[in-house]
Amino acid sequence: MMDNDLFPRHMTSMLTEALQSARVVNVIGPRQAGKTTLVRELYGRGRFVTLDHEATLTAFENDPAGQLEALMAEGNAPLIIDEAQRSKRLALATKAHVDLHRRMGQVLLTGSSNIFSSAEVMDSLAGRVQTLVLHPLSAAEIYRAPPTALLDWAQHSADLAALPNLPEFTRSEAIDLITMGGYPEIRPLDERARQRRYRAYIDSIVDRDVADILKVRKTDALRRTIDQLAARTANELNMQELGSNVGIQRQTAEQYCDVLERLSLVKRLGAWASGEVRRDIRHPKIHILDTGIASALRNLGADSFAADAHPAALGGLLETWVFSELIKNLPYADSEWRPWHWRGDAGREVDILLETGRELVAFEIKASTTITPADLKNLKWFMSEGPGKSWKTTGIIMYLGSQPLSLGDRLFALPLSVFWAKSWPKSHGV
Incomplete structure (x- = not known):
C-alpha cells in the first residue's frame, strides 16, 4: 500500500498563501481525504489538538475561549484544531479571539463540515477567515x-x-x-x-x-x-x-x-x-x-x-x-x-x-x-x-x-x- 505522504497535494501552496492572508484558515472536506496528514506535515511545528479526543472536546465545550488562549502557539506557527466540527462553541470563540488578535495565520482548523456556515458568524468573520475544500485525490x-x-x-x-x-x-x-x-x-x-x-x-x-x-x-x-x-x-x-x-x-x-x-x-x-x-x-x-x-x-x-x-x-x-x-x-x-x-x-x-x-x-x-x-x-x-x-x-x-x-x-x-x-x-x- 502506498503511504499518504507520497501523494503531492495541490492545495499545499494555496494553504500556505491562505495562512499569510487570513487570520483563520478552515480546511474542510470528507473524512479520510487527507486533511490531517496535509496540515500536520506542513505545520508540525505548530500546536496540534484534535476534538476526536473526548477530554479535549469537553474542555473546548466548557471553556472554548480559555482553551484557545492557553493553546495558542508561540511565534508565527498556527494553532491546529482537527475535527473542529465536533464543537458547537468553537466558531464564536474563534471569532472573539481573532477580533482581539490581528496576526495572520493564528488558527488552522480542519473538519468534515464548515463550522462558520451560520449567517451570523459568516457576516462577522468576513475577510478574516478563508475556507478551502480538500477533496480526495485527483x-x-x-x-x-x-x-x-x-x-x-x-x-x-x-x-x-x-x-x-x-x-x-x-x-x-x-x-x-x-x-x-x-x-x-x-x-x-x-x-x-x-x-x-x-x-x-x-x-x-x-x-x-x-x-x-x-x-x-x-x-x-x-x-x-x-x-x-x-x-x-x-x-x-x-x-x-x-x-x-x-x-x-x-x-x-x-x-x-x-x-x-x-x-x-x-x-x-x-x-x-x-x-x-x-x-x-x-x-x-x-x-x-x-x-x-x-x-x-x-x-x-x-x-x-x-x-x-x-x-x-x-x-x-x-x-x-x-x-x-x-x-x-x-x-x-x-x-x-x-x-x-x-x-x-x-x-x-x-x-x-x-x-x-x-x-x-x-x-x-x-x-x-x-x-x-x-x-x-x-x-x-x-x-x-x-x-x-x-x-x-x-x-x-x-x-x-x-x-x-x-x-x-x-x-x-x-x-x-x-x-x-x-x-x-x-x-x-x-
Whole structure:
C-alpha cells in the first residue's frame, strides 16, 4: 500500500498563501481525504489538538475561549484544531479571539463540515477567515502531475497544437481510476477489501459526521438515501421520487441531501440557462463526488465494465468521474468557473457546462473508445443553433480513446489523460 505522504497535494501552496492572508484558515472536506496528514506535515511545528479526543472536546465545550488562549502557539506557527466540527462553541470563540488578535495565520482548523456556515458568524468573520475544500485525490495527484490546465487551454487557445503530450492509457486503467476512487488509504486495497472499506466508511459518516450537523432519528433511512443517490449519480434528481423510494417525506430527503452536500460527499448541479434569472434549481443533477464510493455502494467492480457488459452504468460513473476531476481542479484555473448542466427540448442536453464571464466550456462524456457523428449532435446544435451560439463556447467530448481530435470550430474530442498530463505550459504554482 502506498503511504499518504507520497501523494503531492495541490492545495499545499494555496494553504500556505491562505495562512499569510487570513487570520483563520478552515480546511474542510470528507473524512479520510487527507486533511490531517496535509496540515500536520506542513505545520508540525505548530500546536496540534484534535476534538476526536473526548477530554479535549469537553474542555473546548466548557471553556472554548480559555482553551484557545492557553493553546495558542508561540511565534508565527498556527494553532491546529482537527475535527473542529465536533464543537458547537468553537466558531464564536474563534471569532472573539481573532477580533482581539490581528496576526495572520493564528488558527488552522480542519473538519468534515464548515463550522462558520451560520449567517451570523459568516457576516462577522468576513475577510478574516478563508475556507478551502480538500477533496480526495485527483488523477493528477495520483499520477504526480500538476493540476490540469484544461479550462485555461479551452479559454485561451482551444488548439490541438497547444495541448501537452498526453499520457497513453488503457480502458482498464480508466476503469481502475473510477472504481478505486480517491481516498488515499482505501484506493490501493484489493477490490473486495476496498468495497468493504468504502461501505464501512459511509456507515461511519452516517453515525458520526452527520450527527455533528443534524440529529437523524432513523439512520437507516439516511443510509438508504445514500444508496439511492449512488444509483442515480449523473442523473437528474427527482426529490419526490427519491423520498418515495426511501420511504421518507420529500422535505426529509431535501434535508439529507443538504447535509451530504455540506460534507462534500455529493454535489447538486443546477440547470443552466442563458439568462441568469432563468436558471433552475428544481432540476439538478446529482453526483456522488467519489466514484470509488459510488462503485462500492452499487457493488460494481472492474468485471462489471467488461467490454461486453452493459454500458449504461459505466457512462454515469464516467460522467461523475469527469465532473469530480473538474471540481477538484477549479481552484487552480486562471478564471472563476461555475459548473452547471443543460437540458433542452427534443432530448437535447449537455452533461457538464462551465461558465465564466461570457464564455462556456460544454462537456459531453462518452464511455467509448471511438467517436461517431451521433456523438457530436448535441454539442454542435448547442454551439451553432442553441443557447451557446451567442457565447464564446468550446465543446469537448471526453472519451476513452487515446487521440485528441479536432471535430470542427472549437469542438474537440479529448482523452481522459488530459487530467493527468505532466507538461502543461504552467503548473499554477504547484
